[in-house]
Amino acid sequence: MDKTDLLTIGEVAHRSGFPQSALRFYEREGLLRATRTSGGQRRYERSVLRRLAFIRAARTLGVGLDEVRDGLDRLPDGRTPTKADWTRLSRSWRGRLDEQINALVALRDGLDSCIGCGCLSLKRCGLYNPGDRVAEGGAGARLLPPLLRRTPADGR
Secondary structure, eight states: OOGGGEEEHHHHHHHHOOOHHHHHHHHHTTSOOOEEOTTOOEEEETTHHHHHHHHHHHHHTTOOHHHHHHHHHTSGGGOOOOHHHHHHHHHTTHHHHHHHHHHHHHHHHHTTTOOSSOOOOSTTHHHHSGGGGGGGGOSSOTTSOHHHHSOOOOOO
16 A cells, blocks of 8 residues: 555544544544654554444434444445445444434423423423432433433433
8 A cells, every 4th residue: 555545643633623632532433543753643544534434323313332343343444434334333323323312302392381300490390200209210301202301321
């Protein structure tokens, strides 16, 4: 491979929108591969930009890094994902996306009456949670759909 086809970590960060720390993390996690110069600097093939777009799209859908890694590991010899690969891999994520859509619709439709937390701070909460009985179920917004109670992804 011609050295001019390789990108520095700064160039990849700029082109992909990922911080350099995320690129190093993804490399440690086996999602990306880099070569090293004689001085130890990372160099990435241009195709890493497509892998990063794949990771970004999957993470935006709420797909965990383990699932992303599993999907990428199914590609022969670490090949860059194609449109057909994305179609095949994302098919299994459709159910999760439908669940997210349904949870957000439920949140939107109930937004003006209750946020599902059991705090009794809104007038109608007394109807949904008299005596704060929801607190017995644990911390957090117990009345929200489970998908909306999870901790948001850290952006990686």
